[in-house]
Amino acid sequence: MSTKTVVTAVINGNETTMACDNRMSLLDALREVAGLTGAKEGCLSGDCGACSVILNGKLVDSCLVLAAEVDGATIETVEGLAQGPTLHPLQKAFLQDAALQCGICTPGFLVAAKALLDRNPNPSDHEIRYWLAGNLCRCTGYDKILHAVKNAAAELRASTK
Numbered sequence: 432m433s434t435k436t437v438v439t440a441v442i443n444g445n446e447t448t449m450a451c452d453n454r455m456s457l458l459d460a461l462r463e464v465a466g467l468t469g470a471k472e473g474c475l476s477g478d479c480g481a482c483s484v485i486l487n488g489k490l491v492d493s494c495l496v497l498a499a500e501v502d503g504a505t506i507e508t509v510e511g512l513a514q515g516p517t518l519h520p521l522q523k524a525f526l527q528d529a530a531l532q533c534g535i536c537t538p539g540f541l542v543a544a545k546a547l548l549d550r551n552p553n554p555s556d557h558e559i560r561y562w563l564a565g566n567l568c569r570c571t572g573y574d575k576i577l578h579a580v581k582n583a584a585a586e587l588r589a590s591t592k
Contacts, residue, residue: 436499442467443511451498457491458482460498461508469509469538473567480566483539483546484508490546492565509538512545520583520590521545530579532570539566544580552588556581 439448442465449464461467461484470493473481477492484493485507512519521541524530531537540563547554547562554562559580560573568576 438502455498457496458493480539483542520586524579524583528579530575536568
């Protein structure tokens with residue numbers, strides 16, 4: 432018999448309370464309890480990055496974190512990028528640069544790129560490739576993703592001037 436743990440976290444700026452099975456991953460809690468289906472289930476071993484979220488300012492694979500561990504945490508998911516109907520510069524760049532195809536990896540790449548740009552608003556190509564190395568894509572290849580991140584970084588820097 433499994434027991435439930437009540438977890439309260441700030442998810443995308445909103446305080447959210449979830450009753451989660453003690454063995455439930457954060458990925459499953461986000462998808463099944465909170466109804467946030469942007470993070471995708473890929474490998475369930477932390478190798479693909481499809482389930483990436485930002486947990487207390489750190490990029491993590493949500494499939495490797497227990498939901499019971501995030502009580503009191505701040506979590507950012509791909510759903511938190513857009514501000515209402517206004518897309519985040521990363522989302523716009525991914526669309527404009529055709530940096531997505533099937534969409535399974537896209538949320539993870541977007542969240543990972545946001546975590547990078549939060550830390551470094553002007554990353555080199557090498558830094559972008561290194562930072563996104565934990566995210567795998569089987570459809571597009573990585574050049575379009577690299578260009579999209581660079582273009583979004585430039586837009587974000589221009590908007591803060």
